[in-house]
Amino acid sequence: xxxxxxxxxxxxxxxxxxxxxxxxxxxxxxxxxxxxxxxxxxxxxxxxxxxxxxxxxxxxxxxxxxxxxxxxxxxxxxxxxxxxxxxxxxxxxxxxxxxxxxxxxxxxxxxxxx
Amino acid sequence: xxxxxxxxxxxxxxxxxxxxxxxxxxxxxxxxxxxxxxxxxxxxxxxxxxxxxxxxxxxxxxxxxxxxxxxxxxxxxxxxxxxxxxxxxxxxxxxxxxxxxxxxxxxxxxx
Numbered sequence: 001x002x003x004x005x006x007x008x009x010x011x012x013x014x015x016x017x018x019x020x021x022x023x024x025x026x027x028x029x030x031x032x033x034x035x036x037x038x039x040x041x042x043x044x045x046x047x048x049x050x051x052x053x054x055x056x057x058x059x060x061x062x063x064x065x066x067x068x069x070x071x072x073x074x075x076x077x078x079x080x081x082x083x084x085x086x087x088x089x090x091x092x093x094x095x096x097x098x099x100x101x102x103x104x105x106x107x108x109x110x111x112x113x114x
Numbered sequence: 115x116x117x118x119x120x121x122x123x124x125x126x127x128x129x130x131x132x133x134x135x136x137x138x139x140x141x142x143x144x145x146x147x148x149x150x151x152x153x154x155x156x157x158x159x160x161x162x163x164x165x166x167x168x169x170x171x172x173x174x175x176x177x178x179x180x181x182x183x184x185x186x187x188x189x190x191x192x193x194x195x196x197x198x199x200x201x202x203x204x205x206x207x208x209x210x211x212x213x214x215x216x217x218x219x220x221x222x223x224x225x
Contacts, residue, residue: 004157031211042217043158043203056212091157099207100165102148105157 002026004094005074006106013082013113021077021109025094031055032075033103034067037089046090049075050097082113116141120204120216127194127223135189135219137178137204145206147171147180147187148213152201161189161202194223 005024013019025032034046045059049069060067064082069075079086089110093103121136139145146165150158162171167182176191187204204216 033213043215045212045215048212093158093213095211097211099146099209099211102146102150102160102163102205102207103158103213105150105159107157 004092004104004106006092006109008109009107011109011111013111015083015113016081019079019082019086019111021079021090021092021111022074023077023092023094023106024074025092026104029094029096029104031095031097032069033093033095034075034077035091035093037091037108043091046077079111082111084113087111087113116145116206116208116214118204118206118214118216120219123218123220125219125221127221129196129223129225130193131223133189133191133194133198133221135202135204135221137187137189137216139185139187139204139206141206141208143208145208147178148205148207149176149178149187149189150203150205152203152218154200158203194221196223196225199223
């Protein structure tokens, strides 16, 4: 049973390009969460999704960022027109919908904007 | 709203020293509590958890006890190793399905 799979592991984009980050949750997990981590800093919540629904996007920047978790396929975090300040590690996590369980995290995508 | 407060790091210890990383929380309900560890260049891994008051979570020599009266979940280890050097995150999960994280505490263990 594979864990949470994120790809790519590393992504380099030029300013103004689009970045698409993918996350396949653990089998049986229907809740997906995206976090951003700047170097030497903690985790910043971005968005919480269930299949075909955005549950909480209070941490998402209002512009250029979007997320989806379609009925089929992985969850996608999309950053349009990237800027240098978007350079960070982006982590995806999944869980079953029960407070007794924590999240299972992926290894992250490290985005570098040049 | 829910919140988690951890002691600020870095915490620097010599090998075989005793470790305590303090964590206190604020929650409206009866949360589950977690400690996660992040090694350099990796994602977060669940280290241990406790789901109700007075429960003790333990793993790899680490322990933490859910103290409702002091709203705390301090992480302890009797004898740290160099390989324990990492960032440790305390977190809680309440009925709303969201994990609330503390700011993380970096531990550096020197040989």
